[in-house]
């Protein structure tokens with residue numbers, strides 16, 4: 001899988017930057033949209049740039065650690081929300097509709113399978129993970145299978161025309177898993193990585209913190225695949241696989257909140273070349289989100305104090321990608337418009 005991810009060819013950087021700088025505006029005046037246009041132009045390597053078929057994949061999985069009550073919700077809510085996605089009633093559905101994004105939902109390993117749910121993509125790795133505070137969440141074979149399944153579904157959508165992959169997740173207690181993964185993958189203090197997720201009480205928060213600390217104290221191998229097996233989730237490994245699969249096909253990936261950002265961190269540890277294909281939609285309110293973005297050297301587009309996941313932040317950022325493409329393709333240059341070129345005189 002690693003050998004397949006090409007490094008992004010950056011030889012056109014100067015030419016692309018010049019095209020941006022010659023547009024009728026002071027240099028740099030479109031801020032983060034300029035960096036976004038540059039990244040998309042490098043990835044697409046064509047003119048005009050296009051965004052025809054953004055697709056949000058929501059991976060769902062359950063977490064054994066929720067036997068301790070580390071979320072405001074019981075694990076049954078994961079599958080209830082899966083049905084909600086399929087019938088169009090969740091926040092992610094609303095933002096996909098308002099922004100012209102296709103949505104597909106994947107059972108990556110929820111507690112009980114939903115064979116009767118039309119449209120649900122069945123790629124379950126099991127009935128939820130084991131309780132990672134006591135033992136590894138899954139086997140290395142499940143990690144390998146999950147990476148391959150995530151890669152497969154991303155490839156399938158990209159080969160069918162998806163030109164921007166948005167990633168989201170649903171999994172009650174998955175902020176516990178993501179926090180443990182972040183601490184294990186970076187060595188950051190657990191306190192920096194653990195947050196309140198769905199909005200748990202002080203008592204639940206203390207329990208969540210102590211369970212995660214306890215888990216991180218047992219010996220484990222520090223490579224990203226072993227870390228995923230120890231503390232991961234079935235949706236998290238498939239998210240990693242999807243990122244690797246999209247990067248292998250040189251397709252940009254729009255990363256959502258804390259959980260998807262942690263999957264991105266692990267994917268980049270597995271295959272550093274995939275970093276260049278990632279766009280970070282937002283920085284949310286979950287405590288560890290800033291830490292994971294910093295570890296990835298990522299500058300997020302939005303800051304809306306979101307703490308929902310599902311891909312909501314990614315869906316909300318799509319209009320900004322369209323705007324970046326639009327100015328890059330269509331904005332007049334100084335020469336086109338007969339405007340005197342302004343030169344930055346700040347230094």
Ligand SMILES: Cc1cc2ncn([C@H]3O[C@H](COP(=O)(O)O)[C@@H](O)[C@H]3O)c2cc1C
Nearest residue numbers: 071073169170171172173174175197198309
């Ligand atoms: C009704 C409901 C809808 C959601 N949609 C996303 N999440 C979010 O909350 C969960 C993570 O937070 P924690 O670790 O505290 O459980 C994930 O399912 C995430 O997608 C939801 C949570 C709930 C309760």
Ligand SMILES: O=C(O)c1cccnc1
Nearest residue numbers: 197257258259307308309
């Ligand atoms: O940022 C996220 O992805 C997030 C935060 C809280 C709860 N669920 C998801």
